[in-house]
Amino acid sequence: MPKTLVQEFTKGLWEELPPFRLVLGLCPVLGVTTSMENGLGMGIATTFVLFGSNFLVSLLRSIIPQKVRIACFIIIIASFVTIVELLMQAYTYPLYLKLGVFIPLIVVNCIVLGRAEAFAYKNKVLYSMADGLGIGIGYTLALGALGAVRELLGNGSVTVWGDLSYNLSSAFPSFQPFSFMVQAPGAFICLGLMLCFINAIGD
Amino acid sequence: MGYFELIIACIFVNNILLAQFLGNCPFLGTSKKMETAVGMGMAVIFVLVLAGTITWVIYTFILVKFGLVYLRTIAFIVVIASLVQFVEMFLKKSIPALYAGLGIFLPLITTNCAVMGVCVLNIDKEFTFLQALVASFFYAVGFALALILFAGLRERILLARVPKPLQDTSIALITAGMISLAFFAFQGMV
Amino acid sequence: MHSTLKLTVSHAPFWHNGSSISTKSRNILLASLVAVIPGCYQYGMAAVGVVTLSIASAILWELLINFISRRPISVGDGNAALIGMMFAMMLPATMPWWAVITGTFFAVVIGKEIFGGIGANPFNPAVLAMTILMLSWADLFDFNAALLNYQFDFKAVYPLVLSKTFGASAVDPFALMDLLFGKQIGGIGSTFGIGLIAGGVYLILRGFVRWEISFSFLVGIFVSALCFNILNPEAYAGPGFHLLTGYTLIGAFFLATEDSSSPVNFIPMLIYGLLGGALTVLIRNIGTHIDGVLYAILIINLVNPIVDKIRPKALGKGV
Amino acid sequence: MIKRSFFGLVKPKLQYEIIDEAQAEPVRIKPGKQIMLYIDQPDENAGNALFKIGDPVKSGQKVTLSDGSADYLLSSKSGQISKISPFVGILGKKSTSLTIDVDGESSQSRDESFKSACQAPSLENARDFLAGLPGKPDFNVFFDSEKPVKAIVVLGADDDLLGITNQYFVKNNIIAIKTGIELLCKITGISHAILIVPQQLEQVAGSSGAIIKTVDSEYPSAHPELIMQHMLASEDVDAKSKSGIAFFSSEAVCAIGAAYTTGKFFLEKMVTFVSKDGNKRLVSVPIGTPLQDILNEFNETLNDGDRVVFGGPMKGVSVFSTDTPVMPDTDTIIIQDKRQITEGSDIACINCGECVRVCPANIQVNQLIRFLEAGQYEEAADQHDLFSCIECGFCSYVCESRIPVFQHIKLAKHTLESMKAAEESNA
Amino acid sequence: MNDMVKMVVVLTVLSSVAGGVLAAVNKGTASQIEAQQLTFVKGPAIMSILEGSTNNPIEDRFKIADGDAETSFFVGVFDGKATTIAFEEFGKGFGGDIGVMVGVNVNEDKLVGVAVTVHTETPGLGANAKDKPDLVSQFKGLSVKESVSVTKDGGQINAISGATITSRAVCVAVDKALKSYQKIKPQLQQEIQQFGK
């Protein structure tokens, strides 16, 4: 049964939620989620690229020859990544600094290339856009959630965006941040436990 | 920073996988068996040395010269993708034995953050050519080392009675975290 | 001729040497008491509190996990209590209760249970928990600050901090004999050297510990400390100092020897121990961390599956 | 049964039982009302079976379920078949049990078909008539053209603990052994045989005319595989592929010699019987006698939860019922009280390494068991030397987690072998 | 052959279009990016040091060359007088170079403030040098003649606990800045005249 437009969109939020269901695109998930803001920023940047490349690949799919399709995908994706890079430098410079090397690395994020190959090259433009947006938003939420958990425990406070923030010490005055969480090993372990949690709910 | 420090830093202190979080998909994907881990490790070393140096040359002598620095991402990924293709074809024809060993891992490398990441880091850290060469090689050695050690643990974990929701990727991530913790041993050694 | 007798039908062999996990745990706990009791004597009720809370919470965490994962209750094997004890032995007596409970959570749940329980943990659970806590709350583990309120009849400065900050000459006031008899500050169960050695030797003689690991670990420390000391006697303290301070002895006898994260073959055990000892001194002398034992043990746990592949040829295989 | 020294640093030493000077004469147990024979064949062709209920059986008659089968037993008494029932033996093997109501002492009749064969001793008639003798001699190895037999080895030592059956024959019947060895050499054309004995019996064994080799007193040195590996390296045999040698027990050799010289079969089995209190007695019973008859003889009573082991403590099997009969290869029977039993467990291997230190075959048992528990038998065989195991049981004896390692190994080997056999028959 | 041609054509067209688009975006954002870099990397540090100045210090800047290196100095005007300058120095921290903006009152020869610009220290440890005021606030009011160092090295600055290396690097940077300030003070006083009114 072919999926409706809405279903193509919503599947990215649970059924195929990256990086939990599709275990792809792990590097940024681990690398930038020291805070919620970083996670969301990274997610939005990836969503932009995902949406754009899905749209363009799907649009051009009748023109792109089978043999050089990967090369074409890469050029398209890399162009969108560069655009994001430049735009972020111009308008959200502090975030750009924090995300560092992971912005150019969107180009090799398996999710983006994976969707181009597995979905956009085979489906109509509208569906591809829904797919890209859904997967992108799912990814953004996952990154944001992981960032929130790590920041809350590791820093004692969460900055959602800009000035909107919550400080754990307002509820537990003597809480000392568990900074293991914002360090490298904490990233892996936290993601592993979240994956366990999601698996347990899924069953 | 002398070359000795650079080497220690690349392999241990700033390990590409465990400290910089680059190349995690192949790290989790090819570590279930020791054999595949060794194969992937070797393939990454091979490609990374080529990619790291070639992108350095292209960046320094083409992009910078002609003011095209903003095309870095697109240029690098095209170089890496074609390089992998080329290496694959070359090995298939000239060294079939090596191809048989590394062949299946090569395509995985195109979308491996570690390769792209090291190329970008070489530029960001303003390395000289020789430094870029050494760093690329030893970052890749660090990748291979972490991968092989991880595979050793994972072979055992696969046989253990891990609770259902934790099985496979979840426990692998947690173990990876512990390896990353163990690598803190080398903090401050350079 | 039909009888209704119900005989026990089971598998060969029908003799067993009687060893069991709980016997082993009990004996290790017993051996550790030799070091823990003097520690409690030195630090008073606070230390007793930390030890008991640590053991109790480790057992409760394991019970909780048994319950959640619907597996048979496994606290009876004494392993959880043992982990709690090992963890407490490394802590300063002033550790707050919430940190102890968090620590045993990481040791028992993250370090052991999620891998499938006893025998499956790739790293020593107690060491893992220690490093995680030290990363987060470094000031709780700063022995100099933590034990400030105690009055001792000896120099109350953590010896390794002195050697790290001021070089070898700063550690001259420590006579090796004093160090051996616990006249130094440190973890509850990790400073009374003679007790740790006695406990360790007991475990070795009873066959609960593989002597090769303890021995080569100490040799590794001795040799590498000696090398550093010869190279630069001003900066690097001698082997005796390294052998008797920090977590060296508890590491050699109680931590590196943990079963499931250490090798079982002869040559691998030697490599494992030597590497651990050498890394310890390397970290202490040129790394960031004040004491290298814990990280060195994590690293050798990590290489254990690889080195344990070195093994004798099986019967009928090869030359 | 717990055997361990306080100091565990050294490897555990398990000593073989050594027959002593004052060994009492074996207790001869009279035939009871019934004997039972277990035949390693499924009772599937029940319709055209060779035997049916009510058929008479003579003493010394071959009992088998199909003509020309290599699996047969020799009935130790004459009588009438009263029951035929299938049963499932160890590792799921389908077998059949035949119950024979024994004729009275006076009306015993003997099967005479061996009389003519014994005039011209040959490997063929040995295979066709003697495989049911006590000690269960195996002549099939001589008919495998791919692995020619180069040496005959007679085990005058017992290969499991507590047993003294084989030693008894060396000590008391060395002349019969000599006769048996000469006969074996004659029919096989092999020039000499090797007699393996414990050190104490070296002197006595000398008069057998065979080459004498001694094994030391520590388990499992009398294990055939280890004998091959350590002692017979100089012989022209392929110790690696475990072939080229025919092993016989000293009891079997005595019985073979007697069969050819007298034309009659001696069908009483010598068994080392170990009662609950640890007393060891040699008993001589007609093959097929149910255990209950022996228990009655010694007034040994069993309770629920006690354990009966056929075979030694390391390698034997425990049985369900006291009806289980003495078979040609039953060397030892051990009765254990409920309170002496150490229970097994379902705890995972804790990697203590005890098993690795004791394994005489240098197997990484700690790794092997992980694969076996996960059911990955092929990997276990490829990477962890499953087939190097000589089945001594030492690993289970020391296992701190009390894992039935040895049983897992047997099960794995059995599974792989039957898979291989199935593949070959398909190909 | 047709295939081949198509492949080449598609790839070429795609690449050139991509190149063109990117060039355009690059051009369009170039000036904005430069402004952002100044505002966000050095800006916050400068503003925190020169808080309350009546001018825009990021615009009021001059450069002095010392050997090969060229340093930018940002001027703060208070009460109509250009009394204060801020400039950046570097020290080697735990994870790499740490940039430290140092503000000095030229008339009083006193430190008016110190702030971290760039760093790659551990979050929660060394990163607190930038995120929390505990370390940098200690410098305010010190005389330029003093040599600064952490208490462990016999100085006056309390290190961030668990991050002595970072704290030491900040001290080193400030120390360097003060030394070079004393060297070029006359030149500074000269340059500073042109600002304020």
Ligand SMILES: Cc1cc2nc3c(=O)[nH]c(=O)nc-3n(C[C@H](O)[C@H](O)[C@H](O)COP(=O)(O)O)c2cc1C
């Ligand atoms: C499992 C657990 C974990 C805790 N973790 C922390 C912590 O990370 N940091 C902290 O300061 N307090 C922690 N607490 C402490 C309590 O929340 C409580 O605020 C504290 O003990 C108050 O005591 P104090 O004011 O003497 O420190 C923890 C408590 C529990 C039960």
Ligand SMILES: Cc1cc2nc3c(=O)[nH]c(=O)nc-3n(C[C@H](O)[C@H](O)[C@H](O)COP(=O)(O)O)c2cc1C
């Ligand atoms: C297990 C154990 C726990 C002890 N706990 C305490 C304690 O909490 N407080 C205390 O004053 N003495 C305690 N003592 C005994 C004292 O340490 C000893 O009498 C006291 O330290 C006198 O020595 P001082 O000169 O250090 O005060 C304990 C002894 C043992 C063996």
Ligand SMILES: Cc1cc2nc3c(=O)[nH]c(=O)nc-3n(C[C@H](O)[C@H](O)[C@H](O)COP(=O)(O)O)c2cc1C
């Ligand atoms: C994971 C990790 C991260 C660290 N990050 C920093 C850091 O950002 N800045 C720093 O000065 N020291 C850092 N350190 C070094 C140690 O905390 C070191 O012991 C400390 O600098 C010594 O200073 P102290 O005497 O104040 O504890 C780090 C150590 C570890 C293990």
Ligand SMILES: Cc1cc2nc3c(=O)[nH]c(=O)nc-3n(C[C@H](O)[C@H](O)[C@H](O)CO)c2cc1C
């Ligand atoms: C000397 C020695 C020290 C041990 N230390 C630990 C330890 O630190 N943490 C742990 O979980 N188990 C430890 N064990 C437990 C051991 O690996 C195994 O789990 C026990 O045999 C079961 O209680 C230790 C065992 C020995 C022999």
Ligand code: SF4
């Ligand atoms: S293709 Fe490679 S990089 Fe992508 S998910 Fe698979 S293993 Fe990871």
Ligand code: SF4
């Ligand atoms: S039974 Fe166990 S100890 Fe004996 S050979 Fe086999 S694996 Fe080794």
Ligand code: SF4
């Ligand atoms: S004796 Fe048992 S628990 Fe110990 S290593 Fe061997 S199998 Fe594992």
Ligand code: SF4
């Ligand atoms: S061999 Fe092991 S797994 Fe199999 S039935 Fe026996 S105890 Fe259970």
Ligand code: FES
């Ligand atoms: S996201 Fe980095 S390797 Fe996949």
